[in-house]
Amino acid sequence: MNNGMSKKTTKLVAATGLALTLAFTTVAAGAFTVDAAQTTHYTAKPQMVTAKSAVNVRAGESTTSKVLGTLKKGEKVYFVKDNYGWSKVTYKGKTGYVGTRFLNIPGKQVSTVKKAEPAKAVTPTKPSAKAATTAPKKAPEVKKATTKTVTAKSAVYVRADASKTAKILGTLKKGEKVTFVEDHYGWSKVIYKGKTGYVGTQFLNLK
Structure with a gap:
């Protein structure tokens, strides 16, 4: 009889252990359900809400964020806003984040996103008739240099450019005549033996 009681007791303990194991496994599975984020944005005022099922409370908006704790099914928590x-x-006095789909939020509504208005076409402004008929202003005429014959006050070099280091094309003797074209900051442009040359203006009698 003792053996019979022992066998019954063993079976009862085993069955009880199996039931507890299954119950624990079910709760654990619910507690660590993945907090899948949604793409819908809801609006609701801050209030106390309840968990639809066991769900993790995380430190950030990510399924990889640190788990601060677990809400049991029906447990209340203070809802601030949905993102x-x-x-x-x-x-528990800390800011946490829970997947919105795991919460019963009274007065929850889908927020509407205002569509961007298409940009208005810009009509190009037509030029006024006055502007179209106005003739362009003429560029000022360039006065041609007036040439004249001048004489050298003294012997002086005729150079290829307006510089003391420029190549010497020849030499004007005192009183020798040359065709003067124009003066440029102390250098007179002249025609010397059919070529353009430059002579120091101070060495020419321009009057």
Whole structure:
């Protein structure tokens, strides 16, 4: 008889252990359900809400964020706001985040996003008739240099450019005549033996 009682007791303990194991496994599985984020944004006032099922409370809006704790099914938590699938909550005095789809939020509504208005076509402004008919102003005429014959006050070099270091094309003797073209800051442009040359203006009698 003792053996019979012992066998019954063993079976009862085993069955009880199996039931507890299954129950624990079920709760654990629910507690660590992945907090899948949604793409819908909801609006609702801050309030106390309840968990639809066991769900993790995380430190950030990510399934990889640190787990601060677990809400049991029906457990209340203070809802602050929803941010596209993640609800900001106050959990045991700390800020946490829970997947919005795991919470019963009274007065929850889908927020509407205002569509951007298409840009208005800009009509190009037509030029006025006055502007179209106005003739362009003429550029000022360039006066041609007036040449004249001048004489050298003294013997002086005729150079290829307006510089003392420029190549010497020849030499004007005192009183020798040359065709003067124009004066440029102390250098007179002249025609010397059919070529353009330059002579120091101070050495020429321009009057």
